[in-house]
Amino acid sequence: MMASRGDEFAELHRRMRVIRVFEDTCVAAHKAGEIPGYIHSSAGQEAVPVGVCSVLRRDDRITSTHRGHGHGLAKGADLYGMMAELYGRADGLCGGKGGSMHVADFSVGMLGANGIVAGGIPIAVGAAQGLGLLGSDAVVACFFGDGAVNRGPFLEGLNWAAIYRLPVLFVCEDNTFSAFTHSSTTTAGPGPLARAEACGVPGERVDGNDVAAIRAAAERMVAEMRAGAGPRFLWCKTYRFSGHVSIDPALYRPQADVDAAMLRDPLLVSRQHLLSLGLGEAAIDSIDAQATRAVVMAQTRARSAAPPPFEAAFRDVQDADMPFLSQRMGA
Amino acid sequence: MMASRGDEFAELHRRMRVIRVFEDTCVAAHKAGEIPGYIHSSAGQEAVPVGVCSVLRRDDRITSTHRGHGHGLAKGADLYGMMAELYGRADGLCGGKGGSMHVADFSVGMLGANGIVAGGIPIAVGAAQGLGLLGSDAVVACFFGDGAVNRGPFLEGLNWAAIYRLPVLFVCEDNTFSAFTHSSTTTAGPGPLARAEACGVPGERVDGNDVAAIRAAAERMVAEMRAGAGPRFLWCKTYRFSGHVSIDPALYRPQADVDAAMLRDPLLVSRQHLLSLGLGEAAIDSIDAQATRAVVMAQTRARSAAPPPFEAAFRDVQDADMPFLSQRMGA
Amino acid sequence: MNTLTMGEVAARTLADEMRRDERIWVLGEDVQLGGIFAQYKGLFQEFGPKRVVNTPIAESTIMGAGLGAALVGTRPVIEMRIADFVMPAIDELVNQIAKVRYMFGGQGRASVVVRVPHGLHPGSAAQHSQVIESWFVNVPGLVVVAPSNALDLAGLLRSAVRSDDPVVFFEPKSFFKQTVDMPDDWPAIPFGLARSVTEGDDLTIVSWAQAVPAAETAAGLLRQQGVGVNLIDLRSLWPWDEAAVLASVNRTKRLLVVQEGPGASGFGAEIAAAVAEMAIGLKAVSRVASPRIPVPFAPELEAACFITPGKIVAAAEQLLQR
Amino acid sequence: MNTLTMGEVAARTLADEMRRDERIWVLGEDVQLGGIFAQYKGLFQEFGPKRVVNTPIAESTIMGAGLGAALVGTRPVIEMRIADFVMPAIDELVNQIAKVRYMFGGQGRASVVVRVPHGLHPGSAAQHSQVIESWFVNVPGLVVVAPSNALDLAGLLRSAVRSDDPVVFFEPKSFFKQTVDMPDDWPAIPFGLARSVTEGDDLTIVSWAQAVPAAETAAGLLRQQGVGVNLIDLRSLWPWDEAAVLASVNRTKRLLVVQEGPGASGFGAEIAAAVAEMAIGLKAVSRVASPRIPVPFAPELEAACFITPGKIVAAAEQLLQR
Numbered sequence A, B: 001m002m003a004s005r006g007d008e009f010a011e012l013h014r015r016m017r018v019i020r021v022f023e024d025t026c027v028a029a030h031k032a033g034e035i036p037g038y039i040h041s042s043a044g045q046e047a048v049p050v051g052v053c054s055v056l057r058r059d060d061r062i063t064s065t066h067r068g069h070g071h072g073l074a075k076g077a078d079l080y081g082m083m084a085e086l087y088g089r090a091d092g093l094c095g096g097k098g099g100s101m102h103v104a105d106f107s108v109g110m111l112g113a114n115g116i117v118a119g120g121i122p123i124a125v126g127a128a129q130g131l132g133l134l135g136s137d138a139v140v141a142c143f144f145g146d147g148a149v150n151r152g153p154f155l156e157g158l159n160w161a162a163i164y165r166l167p168v169l170f171v172c173e174d175n176t177f178s179a180f181t182h183s184s185t186t187t188a189g190p191g192p193l194a195r196a197e198a199c200g201v202p203g204e205r206v207d208g209n210d211v212a213a214i215r216a217a218a219e220r221m222v223a224e225m226r227a228g229a230g231p232r233f234l235w236c237k238t239y240r241f242s243g244h245v246s247i248d249p250a251l252y253r254p255q256a257d258v259d260a261a262m263l264r265d266p267l268l269v270s271r272q273h274l275l276s277l278g279l280g281e282a283a284i285d286s287i288d289a290q291a292t293r294a295v296v297m298a299q300t301r302a303r304s305a306a307p308p309p310f311e312a313a314f315r316d317v318q319d320a321d322m323p324f325l326s327q328r329m330g331a
Numbered sequence C, D: 001m002n003t004l005t006m007g008e009v010a011a012r013t014l015a016d017e018m019r020r021d022e023r024i025w026v027l028g029e030d031v032q033l034g035g036i037f038a039q040y041k042g043l044f045q046e047f048g049p050k051r052v053v054n055t056p057i058a059e060s061t062i063m064g065a066g067l068g069a070a071l072v073g074t075r076p077v078i079e080m081r082i083a084d085f086v087m088p089a090i091d092e093l094v095n096q097i098a099k100v101r102y103m104f105g106g107q108g109r110a111s112v113v114v115r116v117p118h119g120l121h122p123g124s125a126a127q128h129s130q131v132i133e134s135w136f137v138n139v140p141g142l143v144v145v146a147p148s149n150a151l152d153l154a155g156l157l158r159s160a161v162r163s164d165d166p167v168v169f170f171e172p173k174s175f176f177k178q179t180v181d182m183p184d185d186w187p188a189i190p191f192g193l194a195r196s197v198t199e200g201d202d203l204t205i206v207s208w209a210q211a212v213p214a215a216e217t218a219a220g221l222l223r224q225q226g227v228g229v230n231l232i233d234l235r236s237l238w239p240w241d242e243a244a245v246l247a248s249v250n251r252t253k254r255l256l257v258v259q260e261g262p263g264a265s266g267f268g269a270e271i272a273a274a275v276a277e278m279a280i281g282l283k284a285v286s287r288v289a290s291p292r293i294p295v296p297f298a299p300e301l302e303a304a305c306f307i308t309p310g311k312i313v314a315a316a317e318q319l320l321q322r
């Protein structure tokens, strides 16, 4: 599909830049009071979803987290649809009913962000099991944070995938923090990968800021999974550039760590990589500018898009219902 | 306290025999319709609680499972009180309100059997944490089955104990089955110990039918724990001699496995050990007979003991309550 | 006519539906052996290990994996063993299954049936006896049914596995071994349709699940006293048959709600409240339920929780005096 | 008098109690930083890491460890962040905490306070907005409180940490930043005692938690129309102040229950049902609650769920005509 290694990684770079600009734009829009609710920015972590999703087919599925914009955009969700969702517009991917924490685009296999830490894990293994029952060879990539490895569903889901040999790629997006807490203080033992292996899921650790490394590992693993080898685990070490939520100044992060992380910005790493592949500075700048423009256009459109009609609040609840009774009290 | 190694292991043998006879007696009484509810017999697994509890102090705590009679008796719970509880009598350890699945004896640190698989794990880590806060050097032994290692609380509890360095001895009583299912079909990876280590809890595997081996390992670990080394894990491989519940013929167990297990009956192993320590056959037989008599006496007494008075049903619910309202509807 | 246990009826119904629709499959602990109430007996033999899946003891993931499998287009039947074991899976049921369709704007459906044997059962004590229906009535997105007998269970099970909505399917666990004479064929029963068990103009009794047989006996006893009881077995708790209940109460002016499990914020409260709001000329309403105590083990104490004809008749007599 | 935020009031109250009783400690995610509503601000600095314990993201174990620590004699305050995150911990709360005392025949007590900020909050959508009070009223063994303001929260928090019963302590999460003028000292408020907010003889409004301010505004609007409202803020949901509510309804003959969260099997159903059973000469009862829909994100849709003075006045007007 992609012409050359240069073009290929230029495209990945573009996707990462879209996510970065999307996140920064939305954080600003939230602080400005334009976007309601909460924004969990994935700035600094773009290499993970972009690297992994670059080796997935459209009919492969992903599950996501509360920090899910990047996962959706990397899997191919419509940029405007996602922006409109965050703005709570009728045009949003979920018709404005989900917002940032519930962005989803089933048409590209993005089964939804999730407001519950580790909530995507059982969904991912079940999706893989269901796909198997339907005779599909699609695989599922399951994104979760370093905080999620301390919740029960992590153990249960990995064990589950292993016993049924399900094609699930577990992707631990280790951004060093669980909300406002350094994860090293709440996670014992040698880390996520050792836990996975102890549950029968082999894997490896990669540089979570290097999209090429992630892509290479994911490519290998997805091929193995599609061939029936069972689940795989990818531990991606990275760093959260911003606060846990948009309004969190994240003062609990040691400045030296932040500075070091900025030097390993996945977009810088990618730029270096593109330069080494022969792309020029100007070409890369133009990719970046193009990505920025796309986000700005999406925002401009979302800003002026219509909100959902009030009746939409009562749609898609359940088919068998008591609309009279259920609305009587609150109407 | 114990005079010689011979006496010491004779006492452990006696405790194991008490448990065996207790279990067989209760299963028969349940089948005969004397004991209500369910009975989960621990016959075949006696070496585990007896070995572990033999190194615990009275103020050390244990948590248990649905298969908890042996844990309680090993920790020193009153034999008659336990029998009376299974019979649903006022004299029972829980006044007849718990039954087999909820036997408890807080006076000896037995914090309760549990009807929820893995339900004792978070309680155990919390108890250890609480003891630490109170300045006690007591430790907690946490018993659970091989089925429990696939439930979320296993991961959460082990990680918890490790990060706070809590003195919890996790004891996996691996009797090969999870209810009616061979656990090998539902547990992936290298097994419980590897999972524990991956959560930062070191440990070892011992022969779950050899009370001396279990005692030796537990003794070492408890000493380490009391010295502040943090949690430890003991994986005891054994076999469930009977069905999951009293009425389960357990036909799903391969006969060859059952036969092999019977040869490794912990009471046979213990008898051999006692013989090797110089005890005579007659002495051992008399220990066995004495144990049997004690259980029979307890049963005879429990049979004719009084049931709890009806009002007891409304006691120990909560202090701040609405007794009128709460009883009105059901009274 | 065939004489079958309720367990067999349940198994045959599901087998029927699984033959009809290949997307239906079952997951849960020990289901390959037929389930602890034999309600899946024979299914493993007929449909094999891909469609009758034994799981680890991992209720959260049984529930959550069911959801994932539904989102890609299969129709899982999620076996929970007993109501008490739903609790480790409430997050997946309430935070995820009930909400996915809505919060994703209709992009996906959680077409699952969550099967939950529930209710009192002798000697089962505090952690194996619970009734928690009202929690799920309180959760938007969920259909809740609680049949009292084999025919209703079978008919509602058909509707449940055909439904695109997630259904929490409570089953009267003490009745699985009872035999019934079943017709050769049994149809689907729509959600939200109650069954009138006895007719009468003096008193409306609304009941469901394991309390119904006691209510039926009580209705017979009251009839002997000259009191005509319209006993309504709700069968579905959400949606529930408001029309049938209101029509009856508007006639009798007296409502007695009879349920197993604690009355305080039990589902009976919703019925009593809704009737109090909507009925015309209501003279008296009352509830018979288990007291708000954990279920004790000893039979002498457990008796406090069981719903008996005697308790119902006593409450009815009081009600008729108001 | 001091002007404080509700978060500060909560933190100071707990600090007071922790000074009084060394067995009290706090565990939960991010509590050392003060909690996400600053309701633990300063506690870590004063009491250190042994009594203010940051935990992994592991609600089941936060809850269950709290229980274990209670069983050996400490008094844990278990922080759950928001009601939606209680769901992974329901097993530990309902199957264990609520039942240990009873099923072990009184040998142990689960003296824990489970703190649960709950309710609607703008832009929080389906998984961060829930109200699940009624589930715990349905669970024997649990005390359930749901104060609406700082003074009540503080007084009930004192009672809760001093109580030997397990207490599920719902806190109005949208009000934590509001400031109040607090007296220098604030006393414990006993469980089960309601607060009369406005007096009146034409209509009883029973409300609690985040719905109270809207109900108070509505009572004022109705007063302007000449309708006297006795607005009762329940504060405790179990036990609840039956005497106060019945006395009021027996006078006004009309009850309006006003609550956030889905009305279907919400706690309001229990109040309406109990009043319908026990009140004398009741003319009309009605409920204002959120509709039975997951909470949507867009402000325009979310409005369907918020309880407003307008909705309350409209329901009151209808009720007064019956």
Ligand SMILES: Cc1ncc(C[n+]2csc(CCOP(=O)(O)OP(=O)(O)O)c2C)c(N)n1
Pocket: A065, A066, A067, A115, A116, A117, A144, A145, A146, A147, A148, A149, A175, A176, A177, A178, A179, A240, A244, D029, D057, D059, D081, D085, D088
């Ligand atoms: C079950 C549950 N508990 C708590 C929360 C609150 N919370 C939201 S995000 C978060 C931190 C998650 O950390 P991690 O998994 O590392 O993901 P990250 O935020 O770093 O992407 C927490 C505690 C939640 N959403 N769900």
Ligand SMILES: Cc1ncc(C[n+]2csc(CCOP(=O)(O)OP(=O)(O)O)c2C)c(N)n1
Pocket: B065, B066, B067, B115, B116, B117, B144, B145, B146, B147, B148, B149, B175, B176, B177, B178, B179, B240, B244, C029, C057, C059, C081, C085, C088
């Ligand atoms: C959460 C939960 N799920 C299911 C059950 C039903 N159940 C009771 S015992 C058991 C098997 C437990 O296996 P294991 O942990 O190995 O203990 P064992 O019975 O072998 O002692 C099951 C599934 C339960 N009690 N709790």
Ligand SMILES: [Mg+2]
Pocket: A145, A146, A147, A173, A174, A175, A176, A177, A178, A179
């Ligand atoms: Mg993280």
Ligand SMILES: [Mg+2]
Pocket: B145, B146, B147, B173, B174, B175, B176, B177, B178, B179
């Ligand atoms: Mg086992």
